[in-house]
Amino acid sequence: MRREWIISLSISLLLLAGGGWAVFYVTDYISSQLKADTVLNQAPEKTEDNGEKVPKKTKDIIYESQKLVVQIELEDGSIGSGFLYNNQGDIITNAHVVANHEKVSVMTADSKKMEGEVIGVSRDTDVAVVRVSGLKDKEPLPVREEETAELLDEVLALGSPLGLQNTVTRGEISGLNRNLSIEPFEYEDVYQISAPISPGNSGGPLLDGKTGEVIGINSAKIGKESIGFSIPIADVLPMVRKWSETPMKSLPEFPELKDQELQSPVAGTKAEQATYLVQYFYNSINQGDFVTAYSLLSSEWQEQTSFEEFRSGYYNTLAVSVDNIVADPNEDGVEVTVFLTAEETKDGEVVVKKYKVTYPVQYENKSLKIMNGQGKELTSQVDE
Structure with missing residues (x-):
């Protein structure tokens, strides 16, 4: 029988933003890890027509990916992240980023602000989809269809921690099959990562450091330690694709998130x-x-x-x-x-x-x- 590491967490310790500011915290607020860990010398791979792998610099992967990662902004000033996953203009993010909202603002890497409509959100899994008509027909990020990540795989976390748009940090898969409960969400078989993430990273993509494929959705963090959690993208693809094909007619409400004390946004000056x-x-x-x-x-x-x-x-x-x-x-x-x-x-x-x-x-x-x-x-x- 597979051993499982289960962390039960209280919502009072955790939710930084019912409207969407942040990465969930397991303990207290973190003000560090603002700067991107700029990665220039690794060698991600791409496949040529002959099937052979050729080196590709990580900085190229980062540049190509950043254009498809967005900052999600709410009326109350809360901030989260998301990324384009299909050619319909659909953005994957966390449910806690857009909870209790039907409309959001999306800021692209080239500082264009667009309106987004929440077309799907889960009450159980911390995942949501936002449709941005202005991004329709744009080539999306490559998404890994199967969960194949292994311990010590190199990863890149992209997002907008503390409002610093398109920050990139580097780390490894430091744990597999982690389970935690954060009311009202259940996180099952998630990745534990060492890539530093901070408020605003929620909903941003976790990339395979060698292929540039999206393998996870950055969602939670333990206190001041560099331990984060990312939902495997392969586990939620069927659900998000269903929302893209048939948007929800009515969105679930999250009353337990409405009364949470929000952290003040620290968006970039x-x-x-x-x-x-x-x-x-x-x-x-x-x-x-x-x-x-x-x-x-x-x-x-x-x-x-x-x-x-x-x-x-x-x-x-x-x-x-x-x-x-x-x-x-x-x-x-x-x-x-x-x-x-x-x-x-x-x-x-x-x-x-x-x-x-x-x-x-x-x-x-x-x-x-x-x-x-x-x-x-x-x-x-x-x-x-």
Whole structure:
């Protein structure tokens, strides 16, 4: 008979957000683990037509996945996470993230805010589905159909802990077949993970560190220890697919979550959001994803510069690294100053140059945009 580790937990110790702020806690609130554990040197694999596996850098997996992970926001300011799992625009998240709500706001990685409708939520399993029409026909994250994770498998946890959108942390599967009870939900045969997760991670995907496939839904955490729990995605696929095919006509209520004391949201400041946007812009450039980079520019900048002109400006650029970012909030938004090192080709040779570029970042039609840019090449330390 298989041994089971059962943890019985009280709702009074646990629920941080009936509306959806956070990862569930088993003990007290955690204010650490804000920074992503940036992973650049692992070697996830992809399959070529000949069936052989070829190395793929983890940073590429992270970049591709981040575009399909969203931040879920509620009217009370509560925050959670979710990820696109099909081409209908359906987002998987935790039930406790959207409990007692029919409509939510969804923020994409490129700072576009869209409306989402809750089309399915379980009273027993901590899983829900939100339909976002603005994401329809978008290629979803790859999902592992079978539960095949093993102890010490490398994993990546994506989400918006404490409102810091698209944070990535790395860890391992540290336990299998864990069972815990968190009123009103039952967690059966869940993964125990060492990847640090914090409030706001709830509903975010757990990725296989070598394939980039979604293997779980990050849902709970024990106190100040780096012990989290993730629901195996394979266990809930039949249920979420049923909701996608036939949305629920009426959603269950969670009265036991309504009176819980909510933690105050700690969403990213204007400076943090603007810094993230500019960093994401250069991540897109380095990945050769000029369509995404161009979409982050304001409509006025796009009217002055066509996509072809924008892309041609990087024809001779091999790579760009961000050395430093300084964000200064002002009345209109945030002025972001970036110090860059660029590898460029000139007359067939590779040259390294340094630049200082200033970007005003403001909201345009509810989306954060880079309004314009002014830059100069740095020729000496005096220029900096």
